[in-house]
Amino acid sequence: MDAFLQQLPALLGVVIGALGSYLALVRSDQARFRREEAARWEERRLAVYSDYARSVKKTVTVTYRVAAALGCGTHPDPLPLDEAKPLLAEANDGRDPSGEALLMLGSVEVVDQARAWVVTVMERYVREGQRDPESWQALLARQRAGREGYYTAVREDLGLPPGHSARWRLPVTEPVPPQR
Template structure:
């Protein structure tokens, strides 16, 4: 019995050490799982943010082309409203699921900036459906659209903790400088 009592402190030390090792492994696994899960969500959010921007930019590009048909925009590839209508409908249909995913996963600031941007794009579409020929009014809509896009990208960068990005406003070096898109 005395041998057992002499060995008891060592046995207690082994049990405490094993329990401590187990708790450290469990805690490390939990931290790693949470970190991996957060990274997966960040990747998914990035994909949703990019898909929404792509879907909305498709609508924007089509509006530029229709505006060129009316003489409001200098886009080099004008489209008649009749030619653009099925493409605009398709772009709008593609925008809806991208918007729903954005609402589901996006931060409130990103969703609000997305709303600002899409409302301006919808105003651009309405401007063209009305057949308006007013380059100055169109320019004002384009400026608002650019500001909406910049606000959206700024909010996305803040939400994903990305560094500041480029404004995407640059002039091409050619004989005629096209408007900044």
């Protein structure tokens, strides 16, 4: 019995050390699991945000083409409204599922900005056949501001640094003189 009592402090030290190692390992695994889970949700939100932007952009591109056909825009591939109607319907049908996913996974700010962007999409303008280049340019500026607000909200939600405004400044080119 004396030998057991002499070894008892060492045995208690081993038991306490093993218990401490086990608890440290469990806490470490829990923290890693939470980090990995947060990363998975962040990846899902990024995919939802990207899908939604792509679906809105499809409608925007079709409206650019129709506006060019109406004489308001400068898209290189003008498209008459009659030919654009099925493309607009397809773009709207594609936007519905991505919009629902956005509502489920998006932050309040991102969803609000998405709404502000989509309501400025110029579909109604081109469906009505308007031909006022000045009002088209104003609508175009509002749509671009809506898109910029959406991307800003997405970056803030995902903890990304500020990004590009997507307002491309094209270099002014001098006309090439005709060759003789």
